[in-house]
Amino acid sequence: MKEKVNSIMAKKGLSFDDIIMVAVTKTVDVDRINEAIELGVTDIGENKVQEIQDKYQKINSNVKWHMIGHLQSNKVKYIIDKVCMIHSLDRMSLAEEIQKRAEEHNISVDVLIQVNIAEEDSKFGLKKEEVIPFIESIRDFSRIRVKGLMTIAPYVENPEEVRFVFRDLKNLFEKIKELNIPNIDMKYLSMGMTNDYEIALEEGANIVRIGTGIFGKRLYKGD
């Protein structure tokens, strides 16, 4: 996978070291996660607060944790001091809760704004046209540092079909960058999963979130 990433990034004059590969560890047990860290994984992603709480103490503390899933406001307090970035800020009430809990811990929190480019009912995230007004409305939140955008593309057999999703998000990212909004630092574009990361990288992703491609098919209880 590293070689594939390198060959895509080489076309932009970049390499694997210019992106963050978040190893998505949902449903993966702590022994396998620690093994992956030994082998070089630096960043891990979970989509459930409960799983972060269950695993946190048992995982090699050098790794950085990313919250990549939908986040209920009442659970912010459990992870606020554990994660390096929340990829799923998508509403004012959540921003207010993050601000409040960050103040309690006297920390600042890096966040990405989740955007639902394809407007799928099944997915969370702001609509494209809601993003700039939302960012404007939270720019004075002293404890929240907006670092970029995140999206989850619809799952399709042929990822070429969702290239437009990544291109749209990249365009929005550049547009926001040009606005030079105080306190808003458009640095990261978190897009691309196992099935579509190559297309996402071609379209400008600098964070990809890979689960199956690293750990194999997830086994859920009952499978």
Ligand SMILES: *Cc1c(COP(=O)(O)O)cnc(C)c1O
């Ligand atoms: C599970 C998950 C991923 C990783 O999915 P794979 O297809 O296994 O690579 C990425 N992002 C989010 C938000 C996820 O929930």
